[in-house]
């Protein structure tokens with residue numbers, strides 16, 4: 001069978017041979033790590049007992065909650081966090097990638113502090129919100145932008161803008177893709193395989209308690225499946241929304257030519273192409289994923305990395321596609337839009353994320369991916385490494401993952417063990433088995449050595 005090559009701006013290294021791991025041994029190791037977690041993280045356990053009385057699951061986002069209880073954090077600086085048990089933890093989650101410039105980045109702190117001297121909320125235009133918009137338009141190569149407060153708002157408004165622009169309602173998305181919790185997009189985010197239907201024409205599986213409207217789901221990296229949906233339903237489809245690199249089921253890379261083919265199909269069928277760059281954004285490179293990968297969408301959603309840790313997001317694109325906002329076909333509203341602290345953070349992030357700074361972080365990331373790949377080889381682990389920009393992950397499969405069904409075939413038992421292992425060994429990985437690490441501007445050689453050495457210890461333990 002011909003193996004697909006991935007986009008040349010992305011990284012994937014799959015070993016040619018591996019040996020399976022013993023499942024019974026993994027089960028035992030998992031139990032040990034769980035016991036260790038409960039004995040090491042006593043104050044986090046206590047904090048959870050208190051929190052759960054007023055907060056469902058003891059956390060303000062269900063993504064922050066996991067069994068037996070999440071780690072409670074007291075402070076963070078640079079690439080490190082301190083938990084309520086006083087343990088220093090290397091942060092590889094970095095706020096799901098939001099903390100690209102590092103915790104308490106001095107430039108962000110200084111700009112945000114300065115904003116406190118002039119007021120925090122005007123609910124009126126201001127030179128600082130104009131300046132922030134100009135900076136992001138310049139970077140992302142777009143003509144117009146509107147600020148929001150979360151990625152969910154941005155994807156929701158982008159879809160609504162596309163609906164207003166086309167006068168159609170239907171939304172197409174990728175199976176396994178997460179685009180925030182707006183109703184239209186809470187479809188087949190991680191559907192159970194019993195409900196998901198055939199791999200080439202998946203069912204649209206509606207998330208609990210959401211009302212999405214007309215929705216279609218396609219497998220990633222399958223242009224024929226997209227064409228099938230477009231040719232059948234183009235009359236009612238407003239948009240196709242996709243992450244240019246999927247970053248909510250590990251990292252799933254676009255095959256070479258896939259995004260280009262998506263672009264031309266959208267043009268052919270007059271369907272608005274939305275890139276969700278909430279996760280990729282500046283973590284993909286100084287100008288975001290679209291420009292790095294060479295495929296330009298009609299609308300783009302941003303959040304996380306552009307805000308330096310302040311709640312901030314945006315959507316924008318070509319002026320023609322933002323026209324519904326201008327002419328009132330799609331009212332975009334929000335009391336906190338353009339919040340002065342957030343605008344100050346945009347300015348700081350824009351100053352700090354120079355091509356040289358991001359290049360340094362990316363070369364550390366490539367080093368981490370390469371060294372971890374060598375350990376995978378040495379211990380013949382059924383795993384491979386994937387990376388894009390300053391993000392990377394270990395995928396527990398000896399085959400490349402090109403879509404959601406491949407992802408579902410990866411080994412979740414090892415992924416869970418690796419997750420608990422890291423937390424017990426002073427590394428904060430993102431909650432969930434499907435996230436990726438981020439090498440921020442605050443990570444350096446010492447941090448990369450720490451994470452690679454920890455992976456080596458895990459590999460030794462896995463082989464026993």
Ligand SMILES: Cc1ncc(COP(=O)(O)O)c(C=O)c1O
Pocket residue numbers: 096149150151152153155178179180181243247248276277278279303304313
């Ligand atoms: C690709 C993608 N889009 C949208 C969102 C939603 O962003 P937020 O959590 O800021 O609402 C997320 C969140 O993780 C995401 O990963």
